[in-house]
Amino acid sequence: MAAKRASKTAKSKRVFGRPHAPAKMFRVGLYARVSTHDQKTLPMQMRTMREYAAKRGWEIAVQIKEVGSGAVEREIREKVMTAARRREIDVVLVWRLDRWGRSLADLVVTLKELSELGVGFVSLTEALDLTTPTGRAMAGLLSVFAEFEHEILRERIRAGLIEARRKGTKLGRPLTAAKKSAQIRKLHRAGVSKAKIARRLGIGRTSVRRILTIQAQ
Numbered sequence: 001m002a003a004k005r006a007s008k009t010a011k012s013k014r015v016f017g018r019p020h021a022p023a024k025m026f027r028v029g030l031y032a033r034v035s036t037h038d039q040k041t042l043p044m045q046m047r048t049m050r051e052y053a054a055k056r057g058w059e060i061a062v063q064i065k066e067v068g069s070g071a072v073e074r075e076i077r078e079k080v081m082t083a084a085r086r087r088e089i090d091v092v093l094v095w096r097l098d099r100w101g102r103s104l105a106d107l108v109v110t111l112k113e114l115s116e117l118g119v120g121f122v123s124l125t126e127a128l129d130l131t132t133p134t135g136r137a138m139a140g141l142l143s144v145f146a147e148f149e150h151e152i153l154r155e156r157i158r159a160g161l162i163e164a165r166r167k168g169t170k171l172g173r174p175l176t177a178a179k180k181s182a183q184i185r186k187l188h189r190a191g192v193s194k195a196k197i198a199r200r201l202g203i204g205r206t207s208v209r210r211i212l213t214i215q216a217q
Helices: 002-012 039-056 077-085 104-117 133-166 181-189 194-201 205-216
Strands: 027-035 059-068 091-094 120-123
Touching (some): 027 039, 027 077, 039 059, 059 077, 077 104, 104 120
Parallel strands (some): 027 091, 091 120
């Protein structure tokens, strides 16, 4: 009887002839971001995320803190994405969605990449958990909203161009460098370097090189 019980116990630990794999402990990457005028909330963000990770039984593998003043700045965030690409983390945890994404489009693009990498994403404030089926469905809605936002922007640009043409406004960048081509050639003949010409005339070095190349042809 003891042998039979042992046999049943051994079988119960197998699924389709294979042993059960032990439960995997998720490795989480914490990302907190604050503006230069709101740095006092940084410790609170990190503390709350650490507590949440502990409740979920996740191992904290990466902790990234970023302080920035502009909406387009997320340079240090790339360290989290690099850790995800290297399979060093299984989940990204943030305090709030706007701490992570620069815009709705940026949010969708990064979430899509994380999904393709098999890395989950959790935002505490919005209770968004892409490690669950419901959370992944919400991510699908975000992509719809991003496309909607992009289409509205395209329509505004088209409408603006049409209105500008109707008023006779000349479109395109002003030919600042072209207007200064004579000065560029004169300074170049005098032995002034291209970099100094660009600085002196307030134009790009690429424009200087282009105009001098055209002259040489």
